[in-house]
Amino acid sequence: MATAALLATTALTGLGFGMSSARAEDEIRIGVIYPLTGAAASTGVELKAAAELAAAMANKEIATPDGLVVGAGMPHLKGAKIKLIFGDHQGNPQVGATEAERLITTEKVVALTGAYFSNVTATASQVAERYGVPFLNGESSSASLTQRKFKWFFRTTPHDDLFVTNFFTFLEEMEKKTGKELRTLGLFNENTLWGNETTKLQVKLSDERKFKITEKIIYPAKTTQMTSEVQRLKAANPAVIMQSSYLGDAILSMKTYKELGFSPSMLLANDAGFNDSEFLKTLGKDGEYIISREVWALDQAERNPLIKKVNDLMRERSGVNFNGNSARAFTGIAVLADAIDRAGSTKPEDIRKALQETNIPASGLIMPWKGIKFDASGQNELGQGIIVQVQDGKYMTVWPFDVATKDIVFPMPAWDKR
Structure with missing residues (x-):
């Protein structure tokens, strides 16, 4: 000692x-x-x-x-x-x-x-x-x-500049791949620094890349109910939901989506709660088919x-x-x-x-x-992102397409079709 x-x-x-x-x-x-x-x-x-x-x-x-x-x-x-x-x-x-x-x-x-x-x-x-x-x-x-x-x-x-840019590049490539338009977006983000900054980036890139935001909701972090917010999203009927939530909010939102029968063509999550181990432990099959940005995936082994x-x-x-x-x-x-x-x-x-x-x-x-390798601001300049989808209880790499291990299940099946 x-x-x-x-x-x-x-x-x-x-x-x-x-x-x-x-x-x-x-x-x-x-x-x-x-x-x-x-x-x-x-x-x-x-x-x-x-x-x-x-x-x-x-x-x-x-x-x-x-x-x-x-x-x-x-x-x-x-x-x-x-x-x-x-x-x-x-x-x-x-x-x-x-x-x-x-x-x-x-x-x-x-x-x-x-x-x-x-x-x-x-x-x-x-x-x-x-x-x-x-x-x-x-x-x-x-x-x-x-x-x-x-x-x-x-x-x-x-950081989120890269991740949010990846979202829009991914959607554009999905349009080419599927021949279906994914130009209407619903933004659903928590209201701390992370969610607020993400929202600003999504609005900026939507304008630049000619996407239309049909509903923008910034909800209170750690909220205990999302019924009214999900009803607004459902009424706006976007093709894609872009969502930033920590664990409790991510689980609550999925339960509310199911309860209200809301199933967009794609739920594009900003990592965090949607990729936490407790997300699928809690939701099981109800967590299937969500798509999320990610920085790591076991299938890349x-x-x-x-x-x-x-x-x-x-x-x-x-x-x-x-x-x-x-x-x-x-x-x-x-x-x-x-x-x-x-x-x-x-x-x-x-x-x-x-x-x-x-x-x-x-x-x-x-x-x-x-x-x-860090640049002058302290940011690693060699990082990059991938996109994963939950399939059969596992997060599988689906984008970039040249490193994908699975094809994307699209559109996300309706709750009564699963």
């Missing part, structure tokens, strides 16, 4: 003072902020499990598949061990900011990661920016997060064997497969561990410099990306 003096030295190192490298017995303390209680607790549990898997590989507690970049063994820090210190933001931006401050000032973490909810990532990363501590975001997709000219913020996942190898470890440890949320959380910790190891230091400035110099090839990832 570390002595009090050693702990004190480690704490100072975490705030940028003291030694430039850690001794073997030192801990590298990383703060991780997720929703561990509240409406998104089940999501948070999976994100936590994914982060812990990456840390276990970095610490050589379990074997790392060949080629995976995860800072295995932390050789440039003499085998120092990563210790994840978790904070629970409960889905509340102010709590997220408070937890970020606690982790920095009391827990003496050398870097932060999280926070899944874009509006919480926004506040927590502001705290990190103020203290000069690196914040690596793996899961939040609001485009504005990397438009703030922050020095200490880095994001591995693609045929193209990248690392996907299956790492997913098998996740399933062995947690009992569930990765999904797009947890795969991004795993990747975030892996990239941060690699950067800290390359820095050979626990000083925040050295970690920031190593993040700036990150250049991980596609072959080192479980994500279907071209790699990870």
Whole structure:
């Protein structure tokens, strides 16, 4: 066990003072902020499990598949061990900011990661920016997060500018493929930072690409009823619903769609709740045929064997497969561990410099990306998206068409025809 003096030295190192490298017995303390209680607790549990898997590989507690970049063994820090210190933001931006401050000032973490909810990532990363501590975001997709000219913020996942653009490209290609028009849209998005920004992007691209919005609904996050909203969507009769919902809202909407007999030709979901493991556990066959943007899919293992190898470890440890949320959380910790190891230091400035110099090839990832390399804003410029559809209880890649493993079931069958 570390002595009090050693702990004190480690704490100072975490705030940028003291030694430039850690001794073997030192801990590298990383703060991780997720929703561990509240409406998104089940999501948070999976994100936590994914982060812990990456840390276990970095610490050589379990074997790392060949080629995976995860800072295995932390050789440039003499085998120092990563210790994840978790904070629970409960889905509340102010709590997220408070937890970020606690982790920095009391827990003496050398870097932060999280926070899944874009509006919480926004506040927590502001705290990190103020203290000069690196914040690596793996899961939040609001485009504005990397438009703030922050020095200490880095994001591995693609953002909604890319995802929403992909939606419209996909719809245009579907029109060519099927010969059917998909020009009428119903927008149905929650009202936090993520949903509001997504709505603005969808309106902008609808205008640019000559789509018509027949109904636009921005509903209260964590709502307990959607009857009136779904009735409005049904009356507007769009060919495609574009929906941004976290888990509870996604499940509630599907139950309401069925109850009111509303079945558009296509439900195009913006990931999040629709791809959470609890979505299909709760809805079963009623979750079939939804189409969603995604950044990860198990069926891409045929193209990248690392996907299956790492997913098998996740399933062995947690009992569930990765999904797009947890795969991004795993990747975030892996990239941060690699950067800290390359820095050979626990000083925040050295970690920031190593993040700036990150250049991980596609072959080192479980994500279907071209790699990870950060631009001047801190955004990974090599990320890309795919689109999946639930078929027989599994998320199958259906777009881009050249990497699809299944044909799209279209239109979505009516409730009484399933």
